[in-house]
Structures are given as structure tokens and as C-alpha cells.
């Protein structure tokens with residue numbers, strides 16, 4: 001189907017491609033706004049183990065019907081919610097990259113994230129329920145053979 005909205009508008013669907021394996025992390029915007037060019041890979045069962053970067057495919061016009069999304073972009077309602085999310089997100093970044101990179105690169109990754117938020121960029125979270133491009137919420141996700149179902 002056609003992407004339900006344009007980049008920066010609520011409803012827009014985007015995909016981030018893992019730099020190591022090409023696995024896809026589908027996201028959608030709950031609120032309209034700016035999303036980053038790169039995220040940490042969150043593709044379910046990806047062989048990178050969530051350690052690789054994933055780059056934006058810049059909001060493809062056509063979205064396959066069989067996409068199952070598990071992530072979304074939103075604008076926190078309050079300063080407290082934003083700070084709580086930020087703390088968790090930075091802990092998450094540190095947990096993954098701590099042993100892999102030096103202090104300078106670690107700091108630059110955190111600063112890039114904070115800079116995105118400081119400029120009013122959207123926050124990323126796991127969706128309460130997986131979703132489809134048609135907008136439906138689905139409660140049962142088919143398992144991919146040989147892959148871990150965890151995202």
C-alpha cells in the first residue's frame with residue numbers, strides 16, 4: 001500500500017536498514033515531527049544482536065502489506081516523561097555499546113541522541129501492540145522459522 005503519510009506527519013511509515021545484515025526495523029510516526037537518520041538496529045532476531053546501526057530508507061512511497069511494525073515515534077506529553085524516556089534510552093545505548101567502543105565514540109553517540117531531542121526531535125518507543133501498514137493493531141505475530149521472536 002501507499003505510505004499513509006509524508007515524512008514528518010503522523011501516520012508516516014519508515015524503515016531503517018541494519019548496516020550489518022540488511023534486516024529491517026519498521027517504524028511509524030504517532031505524532032508528526034523529525035526522526036533521526038540513524039538508529040540502533042531493532043529488527044526482530046537480527047544477527048547483529050542489536051549492536052549495529054540502522055539507516056533510514058527515507059520514508060518509502062510503497063509499503064509492503066505484510067509489514068509488521070513494532071516501533072513508533074512520539075512526542076512526550078511532559079518534561080517528566082521526556083526525561084524518564086531519555087534516561088532509559090541512554091542506559092539502553094550504553095548497555096549495547098559499552099564494551100564495543102571507546103569513550104569518545106560512546107560520548108558522541110549519546111550527544112547525537114540528546115541533540116536530536118534538544119532540536120525537538122521525536123522519541124522512539126516499542127509499540128504497545130505490533131501494527132500493520134493498514135493501521136490495524138495485531139495481537140498475534142507469526143513466528144519467523146529459525147529466528148528469535150524477541151524484538
Ligand SMILES: [Zn+2]
Nearest residue numbers: 018041046048
Ligand atoms: Zn541488525
